[in-house]
Amino acid sequence: MMDYSLRCTKCSHAEADDAFRCSRCGSILEVRIDYSSIMIGKAFRSRRVKNSKYLLLFPIKRFEMEGGEGGTRLVSHNIGAQKVMFKMETENPTGSFKDRGSAVEISKAVELGRNSVCCASTGNMGMSVARYAKLAGISATIFISKDASKEKIARIKSYGARLVKVDGDFNTALRNAEAFARKDRTFMCGDYHFRKEGQKSVAYEIIDQCGSPDFIFLPVGNATLLSAVYKGLSEYVRFGLLDSMPRIVAVQSEKCDPLVRAYMSGRHLEYVKPKTVADAIAVGYPTFGLEGIAALKKTHGIAVNVSEDQLRDAILMLEEKGIGAEAGGAAGFAGFMKFYENDREMFRGKKTVIVITGNN
Ligand SMILES: [Zn+2]
Numbered sequence: 001m002m003d004y005s006l007r008c009t010k011c012s013h014a015e016a017d018d019a020f021r022c023s024r025c026g027s028i029l030e031v032r033i034d035y036s037s038i039m040i041g042k043a044f045r046s047r048r049v050k051n052s053k054y055l056l057l058f059p060i061k062r063f064e065m066e067g068g069e070g071g072t073r074l075v076s077h078n079i080g081a082q083k084v085m086f087k088m089e090t091e092n093p094t095g096s097f098k099d100r101g102s103a104v105e106i107s108k109a110v111e112l113g114r115n116s117v118c119c120a121s122t123g124n125m126g127m128s129v130a131r132y133a134k135l136a137g138i139s140a141t142i143f144i145s146k147d148a149s150k151e152k153i154a155r156i157k158s159y160g161a162r163l164v165k166v167d168g169d170f171n172t173a174l175r176n177a178e179a180f181a182r183k184d185r186t187f188m189c190g191d192y193h194f195r196k197e198g199q200k201s202v203a204y205e206i207i208d209q210c211g212s213p214d215f216i217f218l219p220v221g222n223a224t225l226l227s228a229v230y231k232g233l234s235e236y237v238r239f240g241l242l243d244s245m246p247r248i249v250a251v252q253s254e255k256c257d258p259l260v261r262a263y264m265s266g267r268h269l270e271y272v273k274p275k276t277v278a279d280a281i282a283v284g285y286p287t288f289g290l291e292g293i294a295a296l297k298k299t300h301g302i303a304v305n306v307s308e309d310q311l312r313d314a315i316l317m318l319e320e321k322g323i324g325a326e327a328g329g330a331a332g333f334a335g336f337m338k339f340y341e342n343d344r345e346m347f348r349g350k351k352t353v354i355v356i357t358g359n360n
Helices: 051-057 098-111 124-136 150-158 170-184 193-199 201-210 225-237 258-264 289-298 308-320 327-341
Strands: 004-008 031-034 072-078 082-088 116-121 138-147 160-168 217-218 248-251 302-306 354-358
Touching: 031 116, 031 193, 051 201, 072 201, 072 327, 082 201, 082 327, 098 116, 098 124, 098 193, 116 124, 124 138, 124 150, 138 150, 138 170, 150 160, 160 170, 160 201, 170 327, 193 225, 201 225, 201 354, 217 225, 217 327, 225 248, 225 289, 248 258, 248 289, 248 327, 258 289, 258 302, 302 308, 308 327, 327 354
Parallel strands: 082 354, 116 138, 138 160, 217 248, 217 354, 248 302
Antiparallel strands: 004 031, 072 082
């Protein structure tokens, strides 16, 4: 395992491994890695993609379960005359990229001797945390909006988790879950620093599979994946495994686009009441919003919103290509189509990767 410390993203205060926010100012934390403690060996330079290969870049001693996450395919398709590549995160065990983060987060909980975890969820997070807790032999409590999808709620229950239905949206569920974690000494899972570390492997795999892309399109809810992909790419640049940083394109629904509004206007991040069909990215105030905006700035990135009709069209177009995706999972592709329809030259001769994040 690498050497690291947990620090507040705002005031740099050091925290212990079981903290999930800064005890001084309440901001989120980051895993500050001592990169000199990491030796990238020859085996790492192979093109093979398997989550265990990346263990040396995760802040855990070992995986505490055989979860089967990661190693998803990167498949090429033509959109008209344009070739694009889809990163198939729907191939993860619970159908979304969340499993990569859950594997790291729950391994950390076990490493710290905890026997229970909790999280807030719009659905996908809850399914993933519930499954990984079960595999690790510990209990899970999931806080979810009472308006969440019935199918997702049924699947969370099927993994044996305790469910707490909340009258409100994701941010209400989050407040309740954090209060529970503090009171109950339960390990808090969700969009925090350890999950972000686990999700870096989406970036590692894209680079190992296709070399150096020009664009990476990502759906954005809490912006954990966005900031994780940026951190993963930066690490590959640091270790000489990637020559130039791709431009990241962050996509949100018009009906819930706080990050797009803040990035495009240069103003502060402000809460937006989510009204989108894309429940997986219906987050009114993204936890990693500030980190996500910084990631876009550093990659000359773009933020774009898409209409609910554009989301539906994207799902249908993917379906014709044999790719199943929920609205949130298809948002990256909807964002690509919005640009492509306006300016086909933008992508000519460029390597474009679109992450399909979930299908539930
Ligand atoms: Zn702080």
